Amino acid sequence: MREPAQTQTFRSLARLRVHSVLKEPAIVIPSAVLLVLVLIAIAAPWLGTIDPTLLDPTQRNKLPGFVGTTLLADGSKAPFTFHFGTDSLGRDIYSRVIYGTRISLIVGALVASVSTAFGLMIGMVAGYVRWSDGLIMRLMDGLMAIPPILLAIALVSLSRAGLAAVVIAISIPEIPRVVRLVRSVVLSIREESYVEAAITAGTPTPLLLVRHILPNCVAPLIVQATFVCASAILVESILSFLGVGIPPETPSWGNIMAAGRQYFRLFPHNILYPGICIAVTVLCVNILGDAMRDRLDPKLRKRV
Numbered sequence: 001m002r003e004p005a006q007t008q009t010f011r012s013l014a015r016l017r018v019h020s021v022l023k024e025p026a027i028v029i030p031s032a033v034l035l036v037l038v039l040i041a042i043a044a045p046w047l048g049t050i051d052p053t054l055l056d057p058t059q060r061n062k063l064p065g066f067v068g069t070t071l072l073a074d075g076s077k078a079p080f081t082f083h084f085g086t087d088s089l090g091r092d093i094y095s096r097v098i099y100g101t102r103i104s105l106i107v108g109a110l111v112a113s114v115s116t117a118f119g120l121m122i123g124m125v126a127g128y129v130r131w132s133d134g135l136i137m138r139l140m141d142g143l144m145a146i147p148p149i150l151l152a153i154a155l156v157s158l159s160r161a162g163l164a165a166v167v168i169a170i171s172i173p174e175i176p177r178v179v180r181l182v183r184s185v186v187l188s189i190r191e192e193s194y195v196e197a198a199i200t201a202g203t204p205t206p207l208l209l210v211r212h213i214l215p216n217c218v219a220p221l222i223v224q225a226t227f228v229c230a231s232a233i234l235v236e237s238i239l240s241f242l243g244v245g246i247p248p249e250t251p252s253w254g255n256i257m258a259a260g261r262q263y264f265r266l267f268p269h270n271i272l273y274p275g276i277c278i279a280v281t282v283l284c285v286n287i288l289g290d291a292m293r294d295r296l297d298p299k300l301r302k303r304v
Contacts, residue, residue, distance in 0.1 A: 056090035111232035119178025127186025226289030
């Protein structure tokens, strides 16, 4: 039985779109790198050579490739190669960097999700309910007037340090940016003829927002979420570096750099490897966001 012509046309267009996306290095390469980082985070217990919190003062500040010894479960010692060297407490930097990938990716994903979800709801209300626009936007302007790092430090200091506190502290400064984006989209969409026709037909407001306005917000939100994710990874590293983010006993790229900053001139590898990971991750997320914006924005999309 032959497929309907519409189904064949849809599949052909889908294949063409996927093929055109796969030909863009700005999408394929960052996506591949981020996928590798996700796999590393998932497989950290198997990729990490030893416990990242294991202290061994006899192996302090060893250079990359140093062959020393490590403690086994039975208390004995065995030869061991420290691929990235050790820090000032004798901890294996390679294992700490591998496990630190988890924290950075989790924080980036959670902050992007939380700020996007709340920003979407608040922005749709501000853009569609006219009387609430002034009140909501003045509140958002007040939050944006405070530097994100200072606001995050203040919020973290009010609660117990931990992953949840860091995610909330980073998400709150990002919400106003999402709200302004969604509000601008809603303000332009609500004047369209099909929205006015839906209002005239008596469509309930929640259904109208979900059916007619929300689909127009998806594309810019996806792009904005990538930039929020990159910003969250940087801010989390800064907070951990300053000692107000993830607790020191939990490996994170910021904590690793904080532990090695006093010995940077003598042992730069303490900061080099986590710094490279932060730079590569943020760069890939930003490049992917720019590429997605070019693909999803009709004004910027290249003609195939």
